[in-house]
Amino acid sequence: GDSWGIFTFLCAALCNLPALPALNCTEELGAGQSIQKTYDLTRYLEHQLRTLAGTYLNYLGPPFNEPDFNPPRLARVERVPSATVDLDLWRGLTDNARLAANYRAYSRLLCYLRALDGQAGTAELRHRLGHFCSSLQGLVLSIAGVMSSLGYPLPAGPPAPPGTPVASNDFLKKMDDFWLLKELQTWLWRSAKDFNRLKKKVPPAVVTLRLEARGF
Amino acid sequence: PSFVSPAADPAVISPQDPTLLIGSSLVATCTVSPDFHLKAEDLYWTLNGRRLPAASYAALGPTTLSVALARLNGSKQQSGDNLVCHSRDGGILAGSCLYVGLPPEKPVNITCWSKNMKDLTCKWAPGTEGETFLHTNYTLKYKLRWYGRDNTCQEYHTAGPYSCHIPKDLALFTPYEIWVEASNRLGVAVSDVVMLDILDVVTTDPPSDVHVSRVGDLEDQLSVRWSSPPALKDFLFQAKYQIQYRVEDSSEWKVVDDVGNQTSCRLAGLRPGTVYFVQVRCNPFGIYGSKKAGIWSDWSNPTAASTPRSERAAGGCDPKGGEQNTTLRRELKQFFGWVKKHAYGCSNLGIKLYDQWRVWLQKSHKTRNQV
Numbered sequence: 001g002d003s004w005g006i007f008t009f010l011c012a013a014l015c016n017l018p019a020l021p022a023l024n025c026t027e028e029l030g031a032g033q034s035i036q037k038t039y040d041l042t043r044y045l046e047h048q049l050r051t052l053a054g055t056y057l058n059y060l061g062p063p064f065n066e067p068d069f070n071p072p073r074l075a076r077v078e079r080v081p082s083a084t085v086d087l088d089l090w091r092g093l094t095d096n097a098r099l100a101a102n103y104r105a106y107s108r109l110l111c112y113l114r115a116l117d118g119q120a121g122t123a124e125l126r127h128r129l130g131h132f133c134s135s136l137q138g139l140v141l142s143i144a145g146v147m148s149s150l151g152y153p154l155p156a157g158p159p160a161p162p163g164t165p166v167a168s169n170d171f172l173k174k175m176d177d178f179w180l181l182k183e184l185q186t187w188l189w190r191s192a193k194d195f196n197r198l199k200k201k202v203p204p205a206v207v208t209l210r211l212e213a214r215g216f
Numbered sequence: 217p218s219f220v221s222p223a224a225d226p227a228v229i230s231p232q233d234p235t236l237l238i239g240s241s242l243v244a245t246c247t248v249s250p251d252f253h254l255k256a257e258d259l260y261w262t263l264n265g266r267r268l269p270a271a272s273y274a275a276l277g278p279t280t281l282s283v284a285l286a287r288l289n290g291s292k293q294q295s296g297d298n299l300v301c302h303s304r305d306g307g308i309l310a311g312s313c314l315y316v317g318l319p320p321e322k323p324v325n326i327t328c329w330s331k332n333m334k335d336l337t338c339k340w341a342p343g344t345e346g347e348t349f350l351h352t353n354y355t356l357k358y359k360l361r362w363y364g365r366d367n368t369c370q371e372y373h374t375a376g377p378y379s380c381h382i383p384k385d386l387a388l389f390t391p392y393e394i395w396v397e398a399s400n401r402l403g404v405a406v407s408d409v410v411m412l413d414i415l416d417v418v419t420t421d422p423p424s425d426v427h428v429s430r431v432g433d434l435e436d437q438l439s440v441r442w443s444s445p446p447a448l449k450d451f452l453f454q455a456k457y458q459i460q461y462r463v464e465d466s467s468e469w470k471v472v473d474d475v476g477n478q479t480s481c482r483l484a485g486l487r488p489g490t491v492y493f494v495q496v497r498c499n500p501f502g503i504y505g506s507k508k509a510g511i512w513s514d515w516s517n518p519t520a521a522s523t524p525r526s527e528r529a530a531g532g533c534d535p536k537g538g539e540q541n542t543t544l545r546r547e548l549k550q551f552f553g554w555v556k557k558h559a560y561g562c563s564n565l566g567i568k569l570y571d572q573w574r575v576w577l578q579k580s581h582k583t584r585n586q587v
Binding site: 169 | 226229232233262264265266292293294295296297298300307308310311312313373377
């Protein structure tokens with residue numbers, strides 16, 4: 001149902017408070033439920049991104065919206081956290097390290113997404129982008145919630161501000177936008193697997209019944 | 217598998233991200249960086265993913281290839297046409313976004329309205345054609361006629377794509393000048409100036425709590441009641457109302473115009489046993505004593521009600537011909553007798569009482585028939 005939607009909205013709304021609200025949000029949920037919610041949210045974002053990316057790439061125009069488009073990545077603008085890491089290396093990390101990497105990556109991805117051309121594009125595109133950013137913010141908080149419920153410390157401080165230079169021309173910016181969406185896609189795909197695996201490691205929470213009664 | 221290229225840009229295109237008028241021609245050049253060991257003959261161009269014919273290429277140097285584009289059409293997408301310089305194997309070396317379009321036309325048809333004299337919303341239409349192929353920005357500006365300062369509206373798209381909302385700091389009893397500026401990469405166009413006084417374009421909320429109910433057992437009437445919009449109390453304006461109603465499966469609305477400033481009305485001449493949809497709207501007039509009318513509010517949400525259906529079989533018990541006079545006389549006699557019993561003085565005699573009697577009559581007629 002729409003329970004994760006409500007959850008996301010609540011977390012996104014609470015995000016405006018100075019204190020980290022995720023602790024209040026998920027303390028009562030228990031690790032198992034928390035991970036399930038995060039998994040659900042990741043899948044939802046994956047689905048949303050398909051539509052958003054389709055619309056945005058059409059806005060960028062061909063060849064960006066062609067299926068096999070694969071432009072070069074320019075080293076000097078290594079701003080977007082890359083999800084293409086050696087899979088064995090990734091699996092070899094501790095749960096804590098993997099969660100922290102997810103948290104940091106999505107925080108930065110959110111910043112870049114927000115900076116996506118706000119002026120141009122149709123009103124529909126801007127609206128979709130806005131909605132996606134809200135949902136992504138919910139994911140960041142959700143991951144923080146999972147980490148706190150498992151007793152892991154949160155990665156220190158806010159994500160580093162994008163100090164890297166903005167693309168020097170409009171075409172390069174289009175390529176940056178393309179890669180941002182592509183990386184986001186890969187991250188979400190991999191995170192879903194991560195949370196699915198994590199769910200099986202954590203024993204089912206006793207609080208399950210309590211949640212059901214709340215109608216959540 | 218994508219490759220990460222070295223620090224220098226592989227190639228440079230000139231012009232980079234130009235803006236052009238529809239129909240113009242362009243010669244673009246692609247110069248490869250010496251680090252790449254590519255020659256002009258190793259390159260090719262695409263525009264929006266489509267390869268450009270080699271006949272339009274020219275080698276201007278060992279590492280520079282040009283392409284000639286003639287009579288350009290308007291950009292395929294507002295983010296710019298993608299002109300790309302490729303190496304032989306298809307790899308992208310550089311790109312340039314071409315913005316081909318037209319300067320904007322003067323925005324037209326500016327209409328504004330004020331909700332309860334508190335704010336101002338204006339909408340407009342882009343100039344004829346509208347399609348400039350370039351992203352066009354609209355700015356609504358306003359200033360008091362007798363004072364110099366221009367103000368810019370900030371809240372856009374409140375009432376459709378070409379609209380703006382000014383929420384506060386508006387003066388009354390004094391004219392404003394309002395206009396819209398459209399701008400894109402190719403130029404600016406300014407609409408004609410519209411002059412208005414806020415008090416001349418006032419509208420209000422639709423009436424609330426619209427209730428439609430039957431009038432006893434009367435088959436051809438419905439009674440409509442509503443509350444005046446709350447703002448009426450705060451401001452020195454009166455309200456006049458209009459009702460529209462239609463039968464459930466028809467799209468033709470009937471309008472009742474002479475409702476005046478009452479907050480109730482009776483609809484008559486309706487069909488029995490039919491569902492009707494009713495809406496009410498309000499027009500604030502007499503603002504600060506003026507005789508001018510304002511702008512009609514939106515219609516209230518439709519309320520539905522049905523007229524009762526007679527339970528007598530059609531053509532059953534209606535008295536015919538000469539019998540009618542006797543029936544009428546008898547009815548009148550009965551009526552006055554009943555009035556004597558139930559009406560204390562003539563002041564209570566009115567249509568309501570008559571209705572009550574008719575209802576009573578129908579009820580007692582029924583029981584008489586059932587016996």
